[in-house]
Amino acid sequence: MAEPVAPEPASVAGDVLDGTIAELASLAGGGGMRVKGYGLVVGLGEKGSSEVPSAIRSALIADMMRRGVDKSVPGAAEFDLAGLIEDKDTAVVVVSAWIPPGTPPGTPLDATVAALPGTQTLSLDGGILYETELKTFQSGETGVRESYRVEARAKGAVFVNPFIDRDKGDTTARLRTGQIIGGATTVGTRTIRLVLDHPDYRKAKTIRDVINERFAGASKVANAKSPSLIELGVPRRYRRDYGHFLELVTHLYLRRAPQADQMKARRLAEQILAPGAPHEEIALIWEAMGKHVVDSFRRLYTSENAVAAYYAARAGVRLGDTTALAVLRRTATDSASALRLAAVAELGRSNHGGATALLTELLDDGDALIRIAAYEALCRPQPRGPVERHDVGGRFIVDAVRTQGKCLIYATRSGEPKLVLFGTEIPVLRPIMFSSSDGDVTVHAHSDDERLKVYRRVGPQRLLSDELEILPDAKSLALAMGRTPVPGPEGGFQGLGMTYSQVVGALYRLCRKAPAQWIPAEFMLQRTQAAVTMTPGTAIEGRPDSSGVSR
Numbered sequence: 001m002a003e004p005v006a007p008e009p010a011s012v013a014g015d016v017l018d019g020t021i022a023e024l025a026s027l028a029g030g031g032g033m034r035v036k037g038y039g040l041v042v043g044l045g046e047k048g049s050s051e052v053p054s055a056i057r058s059a060l061i062a063d064m065m066r067r068g069v070d071k072s073v074p075g076a077a078e079f080d081l082a083g084l085i086e087d088k089d090t091a092v093v094v095v096s097a098w099i100p101p102g103t104p105p106g107t108p109l110d111a112t113v114a115a116l117p118g119t120q121t122l123s124l125d126g127g128i129l130y131e132t133e134l135k136t137f138q139s140g141e142t143g144v145r146e147s148y149r150v151e152a153r154a155k156g157a158v159f160v161n162p163f164i165d166r167d168k169g170d171t172t173a174r175l176r177t178g179q180i181i182g183g184a185t186t187v188g189t190r191t192i193r194l195v196l197d198h199p200d201y202r203k204a205k206t207i208r209d210v211i212n213e214r215f216a217g218a219s220k221v222a223n224a225k226s227p228s229l230i231e232l233g234v235p236r237r238y239r240r241d242y243g244h245f246l247e248l249v250t251h252l253y254l255r256r257a258p259q260a261d262q263m264k265a266r267r268l269a270e271q272i273l274a275p276g277a278p279h280e281e282i283a284l285i286w287e288a289m290g291k292h293v294v295d296s297f298r299r300l301y302t303s304e305n306a307v308a309a310y311y312a313a314r315a316g317v318r319l320g321d322t323t324a325l326a327v328l329r330r331t332a333t334d335s336a337s338a339l340r341l342a343a344v345a346e347l348g349r350s351n352h353g354g355a356t357a358l359l360t361e362l363l364d365d366g367d368a369l370i371r372i373a374a375y376e377a378l379c380r381p382q383p384r385g386p387v388e389r390h391d392v393g394g395r396f397i398v399d400a401v402r403t404q405g406k407c408l409i410y411a412t413r414s415g416e417p418k419l420v421l422f423g424t425e426i427p428v429l430r431p432i433m434f435s436s437s438d439g440d441v442t443v444h445a446h447s448d449d450e451r452l453k454v455y456r457r458v459g460p461q462r463l464l465s466d467e468l469e470i471l472p473d474a475k476s477l478a479l480a481m482g483r484t485p486v487p488g489p490e491g492g493f494q495g496l497g498m499t500y501s502q503v504v505g506a507l508y509r510l511c512r513k514a515p516a517q518w519i520p521a522e523f524m525l526q527r528t529q530a531a532v533t534m535t536p537g538t539a540i541e542g543r544p545d546s547s548g549v550s551r
Contacts, residue, residue: 016271016281019264021207022250025194025230027101035151036096039132040064040085041113041124041158048091048127049120056092056116057085063133091121095132095154097184102192102242104234110414111154111184115176123175124158126440126502131155134184149188156183157395159413162505163525178501181417192232192246199228203254210256211249214288240381251284261289265296272300272308279311286315294321301327310339317350325350329358341373348377360385363422364405368524372410375401375420390475392482396500400475407521409474409507414526417500419478419507423521426474428452428510432518436506441481441498443510443518445472454480456496466493474519478503 017023038056041048052060061081084090097111113129115121134152158178196204204224211222215235223231238245253264268282286293300312301324310331316324328350331343344362347355355377362374363386378385379399386402396417407423431447441456454477455467465485470476481503483495498506511523 041127
């Protein structure tokens with residue numbers, strides 16, 4: 001069958017959303033919000049400070065006592081929270097987080113921590129944040145006022161940018177801020193609502209019925225509360241992908257008849273071929289309609305319009321059409337395609353056996369970003385293929401990925417703290433005499449030694465830990481540095497108890513070419529919304545020049 005002729009551009013985008021919920025209503029409530037609070041970071045050695053305004057000190061002590069922090073510390077009877085706050089091993093910080101629209105309770109988030117302005121805190125690296133309540137703050141005639149409602153709680157190890165050159169004197173300001181990766185959790189229920197542009201109870205009931213029909217389950221998703229208001233709940237199967245659920249809701253058509261859906265789906269199959277077509281909107285509408293419209297756009301899988309073919313295939317795969325996987329495979333292996341990363345992610349979402357094989361091949365791709373995307377796809381929802389996972393005391397993950405490509409070490413800084421090692425037993429070269437810039441960890445071995453010797457200095461007194469002997473590879477070193485110090489079967493201790501940030505920082509410096517490249521691997525940090533991927537040749541604040549990391 002000949003491919004339909006594309007209509008003129010002017011007719012494309014204007015009516016795509018006509019007849020959808022998005023034409024009649026908008027999402028409200030459960031909106032994004034910035035939350036913050038004051039907290040205490042401990043474990044800083046002599047890098048903390050005792051300065052804190054009296055009002056903040058009093059509020060912090062009262063809050064910690066109310067939540068029993070004083071009783072959670074050994075020797076609680078003599079424990080002095082005021083003394084803890086004034087110790088240079090600690091620092092009072094401002095903790096903040098952004099809660100995206102529609103976020104259900106229990107959702108993990110990243111949080112930012114920053115030392116209080118005007119204090120003498122030198123660095124938050126290696127610190128641990130005690131649990132802190134995060135609330136909204138509002139400005140009024142009497143000044144800034146906090147809400148009584150707790151929106152999230154945050155705790156955990158502080159992650160500090162490992163690319164900061166700590167030997168330079170102008171880096172203190174950047175060491176005073178960090179992240180708690182995935183360490184904040186939303187609490188309470190934040191209702192999500194659809195608000196009709198023009199109140200109409202009949203339309204409100206229709207919208208309610210259409211949503212409940214499309215997302216049928218044990219409980220109703222939508223409830224029409226008034227002629228202008230519909231409350232939404234997030235179905236269980238979308239709890240980890242609630243943004244996608246909200247997109248599907250707004251792209252639902254109100255006319256829910258199979259024949260009408262198919263006619264509209266065929267029309268969209270013509271519109272998506274036009275220059276400037278709203279590909280994302282059209283693909284979401286097909287997906288919102290459901291499986292019965294797949295035949296209306298399946299012919300696009302073989303279209304010469306590669307973008308239209310991809311979005312049609314994406315909708316098809318999400319609706320269970322496995323024949324569309326071939327398009328995703330073709331896009332994922334096309335080095336010239338701008339949709340390559342998106343196709344790799346969709347292959348991971350499909351969780352299909354054939355997709356696993358292709359994703360495994362892409363782990364050896366020449367593009368480091370494609371290798372990382374393939375790894376992330378293989379870990380959705382749980383690691384599969386050549387990914388060997390190690391849980392480091394529940395504090396962070398070390399994933400060893402068996403590949404034949406160039407050695408690569410990848411560290412996340414959002415969502416979940418994970419250190420990913422691409423390569424089979426990435427070596428630590430000998431002879432080696434390495435000490436981190438702050439002297440916290442030392443690694444040494446002679447050229448003929450079969451094992452590395454590793455130890456660290458701990459606490460304000462800089463006491464030496466036991467010296468560990470480990471295999472000379474990056475995985476063994478990362479695990480030894482991060483694991484909790486517990487007695488080993490033959491005496492001594494296993495693990496140095498370093499934080500994720502400290503382990504990442506040490507491995508990054510071991511990958512640098514100067515003064516010596518002891519781990520022959522490229523090092524990359526995860527791309528986030530706030531910054532581009534920190535790689536060689538990328539100009540980023542606090543980032544050493546490109547000669548510092550191998551290519």
